[in-house]
Amino acid sequence: MINLSVIVPFFNEEQFLEESVNRLLSNDVYSSIFLIDNNSTDNSYEIAKNLATQHNKIELYKTNQDKGKGSALSFSRGLIKTSHVVIHDADLEYFPKDIVEMFDLAKKNQDSLILGSRFIGNKRRKNIYLRTFFANKVVSLFFSMVNFYRISDVATCYKLMPSNFFINTELKENGFSIEVELLSKFLKYNKSVLELPIAYEGRSYAEGKKIKTVDGAQYLISTIKYRFLN
Numbered sequence: 001m002i003n004l005s006v007i008v009p010f011f012n013e014e015q016f017l018e019e020s021v022n023r024l025l026s027n028d029v030y031s032s033i034f035l036i037d038n039n040s041t042d043n044s045y046e047i048a049k050n051l052a053t054q055h056n057k058i059e060l061y062k063t064n065q066d067k068g069k070g071s072a073l074s075f076s077r078g079l080i081k082t083s084h085v086v087i088h089d090a091d092l093e094y095f096p097k098d099i100v101e102m103f104d105l106a107k108k109n110q111d112s113l114i115l116g117s118r119f120i121g122n123k124r125r126k127n128i129y130l131r132t133f134f135a136n137k138v139v140s141l142f143f144s145m146v147n148f149y150r151i152s153d154v155a156t157c158y159k160l161m162p163s164n165f166f167i168n169t170e171l172k173e174n175g176f177s178i179e180v181e182l183l184s185k186f187l188k189y190n191k192s193v194l195e196l197p198i199a200y201e202g203r204s205y206a207e208g209k210k211i212k213t214v215d216g217a218q219y220l221i222s223t224i225k226y227r228f229l230n
Contacts, residue, residue, distance in 0.1 A: 002107050003031045003082040009072035010090035011038040017047050017090050024096045029103050031082050033058045036075060039066040070178030074171045086160040091203055094157055098198040102160045105194060112192040116158030121197025135216045143223045147187055155179050158198055165189050177222040184226035
């Protein structure tokens, strides 16, 4: 039986969290939705708690400290009971209707990682910062060259993968470099990453965008690191 869980890591997302989760709930393809509060200091946890009381598919957990997105994903590994799992950021940059298409592809390719790419196809996209757009392109090209496997969008949030891989893989990165670590380790697990176009609407730093230039540099370092190390 193929079924799907969603992990939603969040930190200080009181402005967007409720709408982001409601977008998820508009599609009925998930068995469970795990909200992982990475020790927020705003009202995010109360918003998440209210959502969890209203919807029986939602489970809420809180980490002990804010170490970053990677630490929240590591925390969630023991919660997954479904055959597949997908990551959804708590901001409003991504559109969960794309997860439905990704899951349909996963049903036909159960051992593959399905990657939602912001750089292929012609879905609606809004990239606020050109430097971020080109940085993602460079990082993805570098990753592809180092791993001898073409990936168009390494830094995308939307990665839908077999739970066996996710649960049994030790994750070391605490921050955004978890994106590189997941892909690198999956290529060692099964050299099959299938890409689908997704929609995207980038938010500004004033709206809470968290990734920074230093994270792009860390992506490059992590690409080398996980190509040759576990």
